[in-house]
Amino acid sequence: MDNSTQESHPRPENVVTFDSPYQIYAMAISAANRRRIAVGSFIEELNNRVDILSFSEDSSSLNSIPSLSFDHPYPPTKLLFHPSPSAPRNLLASSGDFLRLWEIKDASIDPVSTLNNSKSSEYSAPLTSFDWNEAEPRRIGTSSIDTTCTIWDIEKGVVETQLIAHDKEVYDIAWGEAGVFASVSADGSVRIFDLRDKEHSTIIYESPTPDTPLLRLAWNKQDLRYMATTLMDSNKIVILDIRSPTMPVAELERHNASVNAIAWAPQSCRHICSAGDDGQALLWELPTVAGPNGIDPMSMYSAGAEVNQLQWSAAQPDWIAIAFGNKMQMLKV
Amino acid sequence: MDTGNQSQKGVLENLRKQLALAVRSIQWSYAIFWSISAKQPGALEWGCGYYNGDIKTRKTVQAVDVNADQMGLQRSDQLRELYESLSLGETSPQPKRPTAALSPEDLTDAEWYFLVCMSFVFNIGQGLPGQTLTRNETVWLRNAHRADTKVFSRSLLAKSASIQTVVCFPHLGGVIELGTTELVSEDLNLIQHIKTSFLGSPSAVVPKIPDDGSNGTSDNNDICEVLDHANVPEDNLDQLLDCQEMDVCSPDNSSDDFPENLLRDESHLVDGVDGEAPPMQNRQFKNDSMSNNSMNSSDCVSQTYGNPETSIRPSDGKAADSHTHGLQKFNQQKNDSSGFQGNDIHYQVVLSSLLKSSHQLVLGPYCRNRNRESSFLNWKDRLVSSRVPQTATPQRLLKKVLFEVARMHENCRLESGKQNSKKDDVSRPDADEIDRNHVLSERKRREKLNERFMILGSLVPSGGKVDKVSILDHTIEYLKELERKVEELESTRQSKPHDAVERTSDNYGPNKNKRKACETDKMAAESKRARLRDSSTDSITVSIADKDVLIEMRCSWRECVLLEVMEAVTKLHLDSQTVQSSNIDGILSVSIKAKCKGLKGASAGLIRQALQKVIRK
Numbered sequence: 026m027d028n029s030t031q032e033s034h035p036r037p038e039n040v041v042t043f044d045s046p047y048q049i050y051a052m053a054i055s056a057a058n059r060r061r062i063a064v065g066s067f068i069e070e071l072n073n074r075v076d077i078l079s080f081s082e083d084s085s086s087l088n089s090i091p092s093l094s095f096d097h098p099y100p101p102t103k104l105l106f107h108p109s110p111s112a113p114r115n116l117l118a119s120s121g122d123f124l125r126l127w128e129i130k131d132a133s134i135d136p137v138s139t140l141n142n143s144k145s146s147e148y149s150a151p152l153t154s155f156d157w158n159e160a161e162p163r164r165i166g167t168s169s170i171d172t173t174c175t176i177w178d179i180e181k182g183v184v185e186t187q188l189i190a191h192d193k194e195v196y197d198i199a200w201g202e203a204g205v206f207a208s209v210s211a212d213g214s215v216r217i218f219d220l221r222d223k224e225h226s227t228i229i230y231e232s233p234t235p236d237t238p239l240l241r242l243a244w245n246k247q248d249l250r251y252m253a254t255t256l257m258d259s260n261k262i263v264i265l266d267i268r269s270p271t272m273p274v275a276e277l278e279r280h281n282a283s284v285n286a287i288a289w290a291p292q293s294c295r296h297i298c299s300a301g302d303d304g305q306a307l308l309w310e311l312p313t314v315a316g317p318n319g320i321d322p323m324s325m326y327s328a329g330a331e332v333n334q335l336q337w338s339a340a341q342p343d344w345i346a347i348a349f350g351n352k353m354q355m356l357k358v
Numbered sequence: 359m360d361t362g363n364q365s366q367k368g369v370l371e372n373l374r375k376q377l378a379l380a381v382r383s384i385q386w387s388y389a390i391f392w393s394i395s396a397k398q399p400g401a402l403e404w405g406c407g408y409y410n411g412d413i414k415t416r417k418t419v420q421a422v423d424v425n426a427d428q429m430g431l432q433r434s435d436q437l438r439e440l441y442e443s444l445s446l447g448e449t450s451p452q453p454k455r456p457t458a459a460l461s462p463e464d465l466t467d468a469e470w471y472f473l474v475c476m477s478f479v480f481n482i483g484q485g486l487p488g489q490t491l492t493r494n495e496t497v498w499l500r501n502a503h504r505a506d507t508k509v510f511s512r513s514l515l516a517k518s519a520s521i522q523t524v525v526c527f528p529h530l531g532g533v534i535e536l537g538t539t540e541l542v543s544e545d546l547n548l549i550q551h552i553k554t555s556f557l558g559s560p561s562a563v564v565p566k567i568p569d570d571g572s573n574g575t576s577d578n579n580d581i582c583e584v585l586d587h588a589n590v591p592e593d594n595l596d597q598l599l600d601c602q603e604m605d606v607c608s609p610d611n612s613s614d615d616f617p618e619n620l621l622r623d624e625s626h627l628v629d630g631v632d633g634e635a636p637p638m639q640n641r642q643f644k645n646d647s648m649s650n651n652s653m654n655s656s657d658c659v660s661q662t663y664g665n666p667e668t669s670i671r672p673s674d675g676k677a678a679d680s681h682t683h684g685l686q687k688f689n690q691q692k693n694d695s696s697g698f699q700g701n702d703i704h705y706q707v708v709l710s711s712l713l714k715s716s717h718q719l720v721l722g723p724y725c726r727n728r729n730r731e732s733s734f735l736n737w738k739d740r741l742v743s744s745r746v747p748q749t750a751t752p753q754r755l756l757k758k759v760l761f762e763v764a765r766m767h768e769n770c771r772l773e774s775g776k777q778n779s780k781k782d783d784v785s786r787p788d789a790d791e792i793d794r795n796h797v798l799s800e801r802k803r804r805e806k807l808n809e810r811f812m813i814l815g816s817l818v819p820s821g822g823k824v825d826k827v828s829i830l831d832h833t834i835e836y837l838k839e840l841e842r843k844v845e846e847l848e849s850t851r852q853s854k855p856h857d858a859v860e861r862t863s864d865n866y867g868p869n870k871n872k873r874k875a876c877e878t879d880k881m882a883a884e885s886k887r888a889r890l891r892d893s894s895t896d897s898i899t900v901s902i903a904d905k906d907v908l909i910e911m912r913c914s915w916r917e918c919v920l921l922e923v924m925e926a927v928t929k930l931h932l933d934s935q936t937v938q939s940s941n942i943d944g945i946l947s948v949s950i951k952a953k954c955k956g957l958k959g960a961s962a963g964l965i966r967q968a969l970q971k972v973i974r975k
Contacts, residue, residue, distance in 0.1 A: 039733040050759055067755065069762070071770060099766045102759050122767040151764035170764045196760050240756060258752045283752035302752055308734055324734035333755040356733040 039357040043078055043087035049348040051075075053104040054338035057115050061129075062087070062346060064353055065101035065119065073097045075104065075119065077129065080355055082344075087355060095134045098122060102152060108159040110340070118179075120152040124167050126179060140165075140177050142184055153196050159246070160203035168195035174208050176220065188223060190216060199244040199252070201267075209239035209254055217267065229270040230263065232256055243287045246339075247294035251311075255284045255299075262287055262299050264311065277309055279322055285332060291339035296323075298345055300332035306347050306356065326356055369530075370406040373557075377534070378408040378430055380556035384548060386538035387411035387521065388472050392487045393532040395479065402480040402487045405532055409434045411468040411539065436460045437469060441476045468539065471519035475512065485511045487533040490526035498544040499524045502537070525549060529557060771797050898969050900962040905954040907932055909965065913973045915946040922975070926968045927952060930960040 043064070051065030062078045077093035080086075101119040115129040116137065126137040142149040150171035158164040163180045174195055176185040191210035198208045204220040213232035219225075229252075232239055238257045245251040251274070252265045260280040263273045282302035290296035300306040307322040326347075334348035345356045370391070377389035393405030410430060440460045465473065480488035486509070490497045502510050502524040503517035510516070510524065522541040526533050527549055536552075751757070815829040818836045899910040909927070913919065920939055927934055932952035939948045954960065960968075 039731055048755070050755060067759070069758070069766065071766075099770065100759065100763055102763055121763065122770075151767040153760050153764070194760075240753065240760065257757075285753055285756050302754075306734075307737075322737045324732070324736050325740055326734045331755070358732055358734065 041355040051104040055106040059340035168198040170194040197242040211238035286335035288337040300335040302331040468519040496527040909950040
């Protein structure tokens with residue numbers, strides 16, 4: 026990282042880097058074993074890999090565990106571990122063409138199931154993202170380019186429900202409560218769905234210029250009123266309050282380039298981290314009252330290349346994981 | 359327990375008198391005794407107090423001249439009553455209060471401050487009294503009204519009351535707090551004087567409070583403790599003064615400070631080591647921050663060491679006024695710069711709330727220490743000039759993930775369907791083979807559709823848009839337009855003999871449809887653009903009467919067209935009986951009379967179609 030001489034370099038033990046042979050996109054931090062981080066490659070070919078890394082704070086190291094690595098067809102669009110630390114099986118889920126579950130054993134990772142919603146006459150569209158319901162861990166919601174969201178019961182391996190969520194491709198999905206999820210789409214809207222009332226959804230935000238796709242969504246698990254979303258080709262992070270639809274609570278506009286990933290703090294209700302093409306990861310604190318010039322971030326980190334992925338897990342609340350290029354870094358908060 | 363209470367009350371009453379005397383003698387504004395709460399173990403709450411500050415209105419029952427003592431005590435009583443009625447008033451309806459009682463508007467700011475103090479409760483190590491008790495030392499705070507709320511939680515209150523100096527020292531198991539509206543420089547002799555003169559024993563035996571700091575992370579535990587309470591309401595951080603009784607959210611003073619603001623003075627701090635430090639300080643040192651930008655700290659709080667056995671050591675006279683001296687390395691430095699430091703300390707609180715852990719956060723870049731500091735730089739310290747060069751495609755990888763990965767999968771399916779090879783690692787049942795075939799045919803269908811749309815798009819003037827909806831829209835418009843044109847042309851060409859163009863030979867259906875069908879044909883013929891012929895020259899008239907078929911045709915002549923026409927007619931199971939043809943000016947006119955062979959004859963429409971095909975070749 027070449028910074029100018031004025032910028033103080035972060036101390037080596039605060040930034041732990043992993044160099045991967047290939048570009049990385051998907052990442053997940055394990056709840057059961059907080060030292061385990063799964064990284065998925067992004068190679069535009071069939072053969073992709075998911076590696077499990079072992080993170081050690083004391084020795085400031087991130088090493089791949091060779092035995093816990095598996096092939097994945099085409100890049101995984103998202104990876105998530107089972108959200109409960111005490112789950113009976115150490116599961117990892119990946120999305121791509123289908124939702125796949127993998128079990129992490131001591132010396133290997135075995136595929137558990139491939140959740141394929143296609144009936145014999147249809148094919149199921151590839152998944153852009155998914156979310157694992159923390160309150161109800163047997164539920165996973167997936168979002169797809171065929172405008173639908175599918176809710177799976179992974180214990181039974183069946184579809185609970187499939188909803189046509191939007192008019193265009195759905196790009197991200199996030200659970201709020203056990204039966205409530207939200208999704209964002211190329212049609213530019215954020216909609217909330219309640220599984221108890223599948224007929225109706227609530228639009229809580231629409232992008233100001235019509236049909237600007239919303240690419241990412243994050244629901245604040247500490248304060249379920251708040252959500253954050255990002256738009257395509259935009260450096261803004263829009264903070265929404267579900268109680269006041271259509272009007273964003275705040276727009277965080279301090280990135281110098283488009284925002285790629287957002288993550289709420291796992292243990293604080295008013296902090297959020299974002300990363301973008303400007304190579305920066307910004308930590309924000311949302312004030313109760315915003316100043317006239319907008320909200321400034323609390324602090325920042327410069328990675329030196331476009332940061333594509335950001336993960337902030339409750340398992341490791343003092344570390345933020347980012348991915349840029351072929352590298353993955355753990356940053357101390 | 360009555361006797362206990364009574365004796366307690368007696369003690370308090372006594373103490374109050376002592377405080378009254380003390381504060382009057384030094385002419386300070388108030389004295390408060392914080393006692394250990396019976397309800398909350400270890401917490402400090404209001405014990406008794408004496409107010410000696412400015413008074414706005416006097417409300418006395420009798421207009422009797424009472425001496426200063428009496429008035430003062432009375433005033434304090436009245437304030438206490440007011441407080442109690444106010445706090446009661448929240449839970450129960452206001453009891454009727456005597457007219458001579460004070461009401462809020464009668465109070466000066468300082469009195470109001472005094473009154474609000476009655477509501478405060480300090481947990482272990484919390485606030486100025488809490489810290490005093492924990493450390494068992496005198497704490498002298500100058501510029502209290504400008505102090506950081508983490509240090510002195512009532513600083514805003516103090517500001518409104520213009521209380522500038524606050525001193526706390528431990529006494530009788532609690533903490534005595536004295537405050538004044540003047541800025542008084544630290545003078546421990548004063549405290550000593552008060553203790554000896556008014557409060558009794560010269561060497562106040564302060565009971566040893568069990569030291570939470572027995573382990574190194576105690577202070578952070580305090581933070582955790584405090585903040586765990588405080589974190590429950592989400593905006594607690596900002597609303598310190600709103601609640602009457604609440605856990606004041608302030609981390610222990612020894613909270614660590616943000617590294618990036620550790621600047622110049624650090625070196626001073628490191629250098630000036632005072633070897634005299636008693637062991638207690640070492641513990642503190644471990645936990646203390648290495649201080650921060652103490653530029654503005656003419657207002658530091660210095661702590662001296664309340665060693666019970668010995669008399670209070672006179673502090674370094676300069677300590678109060680200057681910042682970094684050796685002794686102060688072991689002192690807490692409280693910085694209250696008007697915003698700059700506030701951020702850091704605030705950040706500390708924030709971090710603590712973020713982490714809820716006992717992590718030692720920061721000790722500063724100058725301090726070679728194993729402990730972790732944040733990877734993040736303070737936003738305010740960023741280099742504004744640094745700019746990352748703009749990438750060609752924003753959000754390139756994200757877009758690829760969302761848009762192209764799906765395509766990759768679809769292509770894969772297509773190919774795997776064709777090659778029938780195992781491309782997927784997960785073995786699949788045969789049903790997937792069927793799926794693949796269906797996928798394949800589905801895809802072909804889609805491709806055909808797309809192709810047709812493309813063609814339609816190229817035929818129809820569409821202004822550049824290529825999406826299906828627009829293409830269809832434009833086609834509709836174009837059709838309507840052409841219909842109109844045709845109608846126009848029809849009306850102008852009525853006299854001409856080419857009416858045959860209009861006539862369709864189809865005996866079925868109303869004329870209107872026929873007209874339209876013909877026009878559609880014509881337009882389709884036009885849109886093909888392959889033919890250069892003028893449509894008015896082409897005509898086919900087919901009349902069927904029973905088994906007799908009369909075909910009259912007109913078209914542009916080309917080689918073998920007649921032959922082809924005859925072939926077509928034969929194919930239609932029509933037995934040609936009479937054929938008349940003429941070629942005038944390149945226009946072929948054919949008239950055929952034929953009979954339907956077989957039982958089922960071709961319909962006029964079929965015949966027409968077949969002949970049209972021939973013509974259009």
